[in-house]
Amino acid sequence: MDAAVASTASRGSKDLRILHIGTGLGYGGVQVLMATLIREQQKMGLDAEAFFFTDRGGFDYFRSLCPIHIGSESSLDDVISKGRFDIIHTVTYVAEELSASIRRTGFRGAVVVTTHQFGEYERSLAADCVTAVSAAVAASIQDRYASEVRVVRNGVDTSRFHPMESGLAGKPIIGWVGRCADPIKDFDGFLAFANAMSGSFAFEVVDGSATDFEVAGWLPPETAVRRKLPWDEMPEVYRRLRASQGFLLSTSRSEAAGLNLIEAQACGCPVIAPAIDGIPEYVARGASGFLYDRDDGLEGIRAAVDLLYAPGRYEEVSRAAAEYAARKHPAEKMCAEYLGIYEEALQRRGKHATLAPRGSRH
Amino acid sequence: MRVLHVNLVCGHGGVETVLATLMREQRESGMAADIFCFIDRGGAANYDGLGKIWFAGPDSLTMTILEGKYDIVHVVTYAAHSTVGCLRKSLFRGGVVVTSHGVGAYEDALRSDAVVAVSNAVAESIQGRYARPVRVIYNGIDTRLFFAAPGRSDEKPIIAWVGRGSDPYKDVGGLFALANSGALPGFQFVMVDGSSEGEEPANWLPPESSVIRRMPWKEMPDFYRRVAASGGFLLSTSRSEACPMNMLEAQACGCPVIAPKIGGIPEVVIDGSTGRLYERASGMSGILDAVSWLYSGDNYDRASRTAADKAASDYSAKRMCEQYTEVYAEALKSHRAGALDKAARRVLSTVMSSVYAGRRLVRRPKPPARGTAT
Numbered sequence: 001m002d003a004a005v006a007s008t009a010s011r012g013s014k015d016l017r018i019l020h021i022g023t024g025l026g027y028g029g030v031q032v033l034m035a036t037l038i039r040e041q042q043k044m045g046l047d048a049e050a051f052f053f054t055d056r057g058g059f060d061y062f063r064s065l066c067p068i069h070i071g072s073e074s075s076l077d078d079v080i081s082k083g084r085f086d087i088i089h090t091v092t093y094v095a096e097e098l099s100a101s102i103r104r105t106g107f108r109g110a111v112v113v114t115t116h117q118f119g120e121y122e123r124s125l126a127a128d129c130v131t132a133v134s135a136a137v138a139a140s141i142q143d144r145y146a147s148e149v150r151v152v153r154n155g156v157d158t159s160r161f162h163p164m165e166s167g168l169a170g171k172p173i174i175g176w177v178g179r180c181a182d183p184i185k186d187f188d189g190f191l192a193f194a195n196a197m198s199g200s201f202a203f204e205v206v207d208g209s210a211t212d213f214e215v216a217g218w219l220p221p222e223t224a225v226r227r228k229l230p231w232d233e234m235p236e237v238y239r240r241l242r243a244s245q246g247f248l249l250s251t252s253r254s255e256a257a258g259l260n261l262i263e264a265q266a267c268g269c270p271v272i273a274p275a276i277d278g279i280p281e282y283v284a285r286g287a288s289g290f291l292y293d294r295d296d297g298l299e300g301i302r303a304a305v306d307l308l309y310a311p312g313r314y315e316e317v318s319r320a321a322a323e324y325a326a327r328k329h330p331a332e333k334m335c336a337e338y339l340g341i342y343e344e345a346l347q348r349r350g351k352h353a354t355l356a357p358r359g360s361r362h
Numbered sequence: 363m364r365v366l367h368v369n370l371v372c373g374h375g376g377v378e379t380v381l382a383t384l385m386r387e388q389r390e391s392g393m394a395a396d397i398f399c400f401i402d403r404g405g406a407a408n409y410d411g412l413g414k415i416w417f418a419g420p421d422s423l424t425m426t427i428l429e430g431k432y433d434i435v436h437v438v439t440y441a442a443h444s445t446v447g448c449l450r451k452s453l454f455r456g457g458v459v460v461t462s463h464g465v466g467a468y469e470d471a472l473r474s475d476a477v478v479a480v481s482n483a484v485a486e487s488i489q490g491r492y493a494r495p496v497r498v499i500y501n502g503i504d505t506r507l508f509f510a511a512p513g514r515s516d517e518k519p520i521i522a523w524v525g526r527g528s529d530p531y532k533d534v535g536g537l538f539a540l541a542n543s544g545a546l547p548g549f550q551f552v553m554v555d556g557s558s559e560g561e562e563p564a565n566w567l568p569p570e571s572s573v574i575r576r577m578p579w580k581e582m583p584d585f586y587r588r589v590a591a592s593g594g595f596l597l598s599t600s601r602s603e604a605c606p607m608n609m610l611e612a613q614a615c616g617c618p619v620i621a622p623k624i625g626g627i628p629e630v631v632i633d634g635s636t637g638r639l640y641e642r643a644s645g646m647s648g649i650l651d652a653v654s655w656l657y658s659g660d661n662y663d664r665a666s667r668t669a670a671d672k673a674a675s676d677y678s679a680k681r682m683c684e685q686y687t688e689v690y691a692e693a694l695k696s697h698r699a700g701a702l703d704k705a706a707r708r709v710l711s712t713v714m715s716s717v718y719a720g721r722r723l724v725r726r727p728k729p730p731a732r733g734t735a736t
Binding site for chain 2: 181183186187188189191192193194195196198214215216217218219220253294297298299
């Protein structure tokens, strides 16, 4: 047993240290997910830190949560060397840089890679375990990894994202959340839909683009555009949509998981989204929301809207959405599943440490 | 004079159109012009009958330069970065001319004898990075193909949108917003999408609209004449434009233009004369105001006539070709050394041929011959 393994075994589970690595610290679903996971890991007694190669202004997600290292200020080598981490849990996009750091620092812990995007896996990084955020993503990368790609679905912090009863006068609000500048999110679809339905609905756009994409001119007058909204304000956004009897609309071309869909549902906000990639794994079709065929364009969305607003249906879907998110996708479940993955990864490295933090697993 | 044009992409964009137009004119004026592209996105037909077309992969730019005995290498600035090493390896001694087709687009690493911009807006955006004055040569159009035809059709007026829908700078979302708003019920919307295969945007247009993918360039004059005959106009929603070919071509066919007041657009669409410009920040309300102006009184007919007249007089391919010929002559005159002598070129060519042949043997079997000679 080498020194690192011995150290982990002797320290026991309560001292387990995890370094999460992401590319840019911006305003995206991956950052939200990492923050949610770290928060949950801390609740379970695990010790986590995060490293991002670039700072794109998303520091708020991690404020008061854990130590954050940015590539422009700290070298990854130093962070790994000094941190005495047992696990490096990384996104797939940083394989080259991370491989070099692991080589240089002689890191002997386990490496877990999570793929957040359809078809994205960088095999040059020697991972002890590879996970994907949906079965669709796992299937898209399985041929590039010798062992089974494990599916750990994204989770939502239900202590923050939960329904609250409050009525809101006025038109139902249709929300769109994402980076308008990202062609994968296809904001054009929302522009088309909002302008086609502007008489019946109001609209709210939460844009996480790094720079202002200047979309306001193409939106109907009764549209609120919010840029780079702090994550802890998102529950209020979804509750506002719910209170207005509105819904969250996704127009994405590709979506590995769609964390915003889960967060919205957790707040009782129904979702209408395209039936693509990982989305069907995150929406109880016809119960917590409705899926449409992207090839049907606006007609597909309109048909889903008709279903949602059939007499008596909205409240039923809203309740089902909150129940579905809390039951199927709670952060606790995600955290426990990752813990199992960490354990497996360490075992592959010849470690047999019990990772369950004291008092958190039975 | 032998000219080799170098472009990054061979697709269905405005740069490809202007290069084909220039090559056609150069050929008619007695020059020999070929083209080398680094990326093939299916637009080779643009250059049918115009000269040789080479693609990186099957062909090497270094070898093309070495073997082609070119006097001038004329590089689109987007391809400049990839061209630097090839010019060095081929010891090219002729003139190098770079044309910038985008606002702010300039590659400092490429040694050039002259830098041209396609509009004043582009020239101003790059002048700080080039020691000598950047010369402006507006894009030209083939006025034998793009001309106005009299008469009106019974067709519902067309609002035409022409460009690559996949290009975020074209902001096709503005078209989708307008078309679905119901604000212009008396019109039909037609999108001519030049996106490469597999990159097309979703069709978010209302059912009564139409989308035409990758319309061959030769069919564009008839399309613009159809728009003009319907009493419609060309709409641009772009975030950035240098010297838009679609606007020049549409105007030449008597088709007025409504476009945002950005980049080089105000230089080619004369506000209140050949079309109407709007502030991009005003979005849809800006477009609706412009539409209101265009269909007031006899504005449409006057704009249609003026657009065709001005395009024919100011933006002919012949004028563009003559101006580039002057630039080539200056580039050659100011050049510091003569061409590589015949013997040296033969030796270098043999060496580089062996190098590339060796690489091909190692890396992959020789690809099948493509339509390189036309």
